[in-house]
Structures are given as C-alpha cells and as structure tokens.
Amino acid sequence: MARQILKFIPVIALLAIVPFLLPGGRLGTYYLTLTILSVSYAIACLGLTVVLGYSGQVSLAQAAFYGLGSYTLAILTVKHHWPFWPSALLGVIVPTLFGLVLGAISLRLTTHYLALVTIGFQVIISLVLNNWATVTGGADGISNIPRPTIGPLSFVDDRSYYWLMLVFLCLAVYVVYRLRHSRLGNALLALREDEIAASSAGINLFWAKVLAFSVSAALGGLAGVLYAAGALYISPNIYIFDQSVLFFSMTLVGGQESIIGTLLGAGLLTFLPEWLRFLKDYYIAVYGLLVIVVVLFLPDGLWGLVQRGVRAILRLVKKETPVQPAAVVETLMQRAEPIHRPTPGEQVLLEVKDLHKHFGGVKAVNGVSFTVRKGDVAVLIGPNGSGKTTVLNVLSGIYEPTAGEVWFDGRNISGLKPHVINRLGIARTFQNIRLFPELTALENVIVGYYPKGTVGLAGTLLSTPRGYLEERIARERAEETLRLLGFTRIHEKAKNLPYGQQRIVEIARAMVCEPQLLLLDEPAAGMNTEETKELSHLVYRLHELGFTILLIEHDMSFVSQVATQAYVMDFGSKIAEGSVDEVLRNPAVIKAYLGDDAEYDYA
Numbered sequence: 001m002a003r004q005i006l007k008f009i010p011v012i013a014l015l016a017i018v019p020f021l022l023p024g025g026r027l028g029t030y031y032l033t034l035t036i037l038s039v040s041y042a043i044a045c046l047g048l049t050v051v052l053g054y055s056g057q058v059s060l061a062q063a064a065f066y067g068l069g070s071y072t073l074a075i076l077t078v079k080h081h082w083p084f085w086p087s088a089l090l091g092v093i094v095p096t097l098f099g100l101v102l103g104a105i106s107l108r109l110t111t112h113y114l115a116l117v118t119i120g121f122q123v124i125i126s127l128v129l130n131n132w133a134t135v136t137g138g139a140d141g142i143s144n145i146p147r148p149t150i151g152p153l154s155f156v157d158d159r160s161y162y163w164l165m166l167v168f169l170c171l172a173v174y175v176v177y178r179l180r181h182s183r184l185g186n187a188l189l190a191l192r193e194d195e196i197a198a199s200s201a202g203i204n205l206f207w208a209k210v211l212a213f214s215v216s217a218a219l220g221g222l223a224g225v226l227y228a229a230g231a232l233y234i235s236p237n238i239y240i241f242d243q244s245v246l247f248f249s250m251t252l253v254g255g256q257e258s259i260i261g262t263l264l265g266a267g268l269l270t271f272l273p274e275w276l277r278f279l280k281d282y283y284i285a286v287y288g289l290l291v292i293v294v295v296l297f298l299p300d301g302l303w304g305l306v307q308r309g310v311r312a313i314l315r316l317v318k319k320e321t322p323v324q325p326a327a328v329v330e331t332l333m334q335r336a337e338p339i340h341r342p343t344p345g346e347q348v349l350l351e352v353k354d355l356h357k358h359f360g361g362v363k364a365v366n367g368v369s370f371t372v373r374k375g376d377v378a379v380l381i382g383p384n385g386s387g388k389t390t391v392l393n394v395l396s397g398i399y400e401p402t403a404g405e406v407w408f409d410g411r412n413i414s415g416l417k418p419h420v421i422n423r424l425g426i427a428r429t430f431q432n433i434r435l436f437p438e439l440t441a442l443e444n445v446i447v448g449y450y451p452k453g454t455v456g457l458a459g460t461l462l463s464t465p466r467g468y469l470e471e472r473i474a475r476e477r478a479e480e481t482l483r484l485l486g487f488t489r490i491h492e493k494a495k496n497l498p499y500g501q502q503r504i505v506e507i508a509r510a511m512v513c514e515p516q517l518l519l520l521d522e523p524a525a526g527m528n529t530e531e532t533k534e535l536s537h538l539v540y541r542l543h544e545l546g547f548t549i550l551l552i553e554h555d556m557s558f559v560s561q562v563a564t565q566a567y568v569m570d571f572g573s574k575i576a577e578g579s580v581d582e583v584l585r586n587p588a589v590i591k592a593y594l595g596d597d598a599e600y601d602y603a
C-alpha cells in the first residue's frame, strides 16, 4: 500500500512548487488564485470519482454539496462568529447528511431517473441559497470569510493557504485511494457493474449507495469550505447547475475511475478557458467541443489515453513477446485419486412449500414443493418456460414469492433480500453469466468474499490492521478457490475471458464463501462438449468437497452424471421427482418433453 501511495508523491510535489514557478506581480497572483480554485475543484471531483467512477451512480448535484460546505462555513464564521475549524467541520458534516438522504433515495432509481433527482436537488439548493436571504445573504452573498490559523501558523496569505489546501487534497486522495482498495471499494465497483449480481454476492445495495453518495458529498462539502475561505466571498451564482455539469465534465475528461485522471481533468478544465481566451467569443464553443470529443472518444478519459500510450511505448521498447498461455495446472477435474461422493443425509437443508410466483396473469411457478437434503446434488429439470429459473430467483431473493414459503436451515427465508439470503449461506450463479465485466477474475471472486468482511468505512480510512488482514485473507481465499478450479488467468478482466472460463469464475465467486447451498442456473449453457464434460467433473468434485447443490440443467447426460435427486417442472408445477433415472422414465416427464407416445432418450 505504501508503495502504491508513492506514485502520487511526484504529482503532489509538483503541485507544492507551483507558487515558485508562477510569474511575479499581478499575473502571478491571478494564476495562484486560479490554482487555489482548481485544487478545490479537484477535491469536489474526487467525490464524483467515488459516486460516478466507482459506484456508477450519476450525480449532477456536486455543486450543491460544494455550496452547502461553503455556506455552512460562511454563515457560522461571519454571521455567528464561530471559530474556523468547528465551522469547517460542520461544513463537511451538513453536506454529508444530505448525501446520506440522496443515497437512500437512489436505491430505487437508476440512470436518467437518478440524474433527474440529483438535478432537482441541485436546483432546490440553488433556489434556497438565492432566496433565503436572511440566512444566506441572498444574491449579495457573504463576504469577509476568514482564513484559518493553527496556533502560530497562519494561512491568511494566498501562498500558505494554497499549501494548506494541498494538505487537504492529499487527505482527499488518501480517502478515495483507500476506499478503492478496500472491500467497500470492491462492493462499489460490483454495484456499478451489475446490481443483481452484487446483491446476490452479499452486498447490501442500500448501504453501498448511501456510502458512495455520502463520501462524495463529504468531499464536495470539504471542497466548498476550502473554496469559500480561499475566495473570501461567496454568492449563489457559483453553486448552480452549470457548476455541477462542470464538475461532471472534469471527472469524465480526466478519467472518472482514476484519481490522477480526476486531478488532471480538474486542473485542465480550470485553466483551459484562460488558455483559450485568445479565441475571444468562440472560446466557449471550442471548450465545449473539446469536452464532447474527449467524452465521446475516450471512455476512460485523458488519463486512460496517457496510460495506453505509455503501455504501447513500453511494449515497443521492451519488444515484448505475446503473452504465453499460462502453465497448465492440475485442476480439480484432472486429479487421479478416487472420488468418494458423500451420500446425502436425512437433514433437510432447503424446504420449498407450495411456492407460487405470478407475473400478472402468468403463473410462472404454481404451487411447487420440494426439499434439498444436506449433501444432495438436486436438479430441477423441465421444458423451456416451465418456471425453473423463477424458482431459483425466489430462492435467492431476487423475486418475492406470491405465496408459499421457503425454509432454509430451519429458518423461513421467504421474501428476504438477496444479500441477506447470501449471508445466510445460499450463493448462486446465473443462466446468462453475470460477472462484473470490468473487474479481473480475481477481483470478481474477492467480491464473493465480501460478506465475510467486517471492517467498515472508519476502519478502512484509519487503515486498521484488521482491515488489511481481512483484505489479505479475501485475496488469498479468492486465489485459492480459483487455483482449486484450475483457473490461471486471474488478472484478466472478466469480459476478456472465454465463455467457459467466465462460467468457472462465476462458480468460484459463488463458492468462495463456502455457502451451505450452491444454486447453479444452467451451468452448462453455451458450453461445448469438452467444457460440459469438465464442468460435470467439477460439480462432481464440489459435491465431494461437501457442497450441497441445487442446479437447473437441460443437458441430460450432465444431469445423469451428477445429480442425486431430480425434480421435474412443467407449466409452473412439479410433475415428477426421484432419481434421475426414475424421472426420465416417468411417462409424465416424457410427455412434457416430447408430447404423447414419445420415448425420451437421455443417453
């Protein structure tokens, strides 16, 4: 970690010597004022890195948090004569509280709906700042905002105030960096990539969104506090929607997911208008065009472009040979030792009682009951549309049952949220693989270990030894699990993996927490014969390792190799149960699959 942080030192060192590089006289003073402005912008944009870059939530209200920070400081220090530091602290707390509320609201909203709500919030704050004149000073704003001192240290002149701001910039960088490299950061990325998969992996979406919005708002508030004391005067026309769009653009242009990119974007878009002034009336158009070009053609921003360029040059210099396929490791499936599959006991782990799930008039599941015993590999089979996936979605909490109950390990889990069900010991994979595509295979599996962690935001930011220990254990467990499955491309992004390998990563993500029950939805779908054979060996070995499994599968040779118990569904109802051999010879099942008078050949 310390080594990772070292990479920010050149940037900070460069920023620290800026006052010495500026010309003297009024021009120098002007540029120093702009630099102070750009540092406050950078801190506000780091907040957007968290909410937009990490958690993928669109927020167009950063200027509102910026304003809440500025006005809290200004009102308390100027109108109520509070000392600077307690006022500044409240200047961070007040926007954080608003961020908590906005995060809570965002649970039910995504994309443009969420963007609209944040715009609404921004507009309300602008109106309040303008119209609540008795408190905010209205359009006249508030002047004579003090700058701080700490004992004998005074930060009243521009230069020393700039250095003080740099200290806070370092703090903001640390907070965002630490968050990104913690289990909470992984949870935010998972949320960004796929909310359903994230909650099924044990992540509480509500808290993840609240966390993202409140950290973002806190940084916005801090930036506003620093801006107000830097500018000495504030008025409502600074904290308008346009400013939120500017923060948004800065973050996107630099690289929304990168700290250095965000700093770059904030700096560049603060100074660019100045550098383009020679274009006179056209400068705004050119400025806007540049922003549009970067946003359209550089999805990972300017910093992403720089990184790609550096990597290309390094490859040329080193004359790197193409990456060799990873060494073949012994896989679970290839081990030669004899297999002893456990015989299922009598203990019922899962009991589904008269389950119904209706979508309007569609009775997708219509009174299904079955049990899975500890040590079973139970399989749900049935023709397309017979309701199998719906059953799994109810079991894992994605759907609430219309009627009926689901009991797991002696507890009624009907209607519980996916992350709660995951934490109780049920993990799953999806019919259409739902990995987090922009995360590496290893990171995907680390997300699966999230429920085992205990360290929250405070522990993460304070860098407690427990936090580091948990992060190390999660990584080791994820590596071990992937190794166990014979998977070697652990640092490859999930989206770049072949289909069969993605399936293995998804299974690893589900099993890393050692759930009591593993739900696999058509694990062999889309796999070729060889991959399907390997997969059936894998399920076989998972069973040997003690996992209880409930799977849906169409491939009957697969099913007959692995299953200890089978349930057959048709038109939302259970039509048969027993061993695979028994159910496949059942006339009702044959009829369901092939119609009357047909004989089903499952070999």
Ligand SMILES: Nc1ncnc2c1ncn2[C@@H]1O[C@H](COP(=O)(O)OP(=O)(O)OP(=O)(O)O)[C@@H](O)[C@H]1O
Binding pocket: 359, 362, 363, 364, 382, 383, 384, 385, 386, 387, 388, 389, 390, 391, 431
């Ligand atoms: N969210 C939904 N809204 C409306 N109808 C749904 C929904 N999900 C499933 N259904 C309907 O419920 C029925 C059962 O679907 P389900 O996906 O559970 O079947 P399945 O047995 O898993 O099929 P397959 O083997 O093709 O995956 C289908 O008619 C389907 O169209």
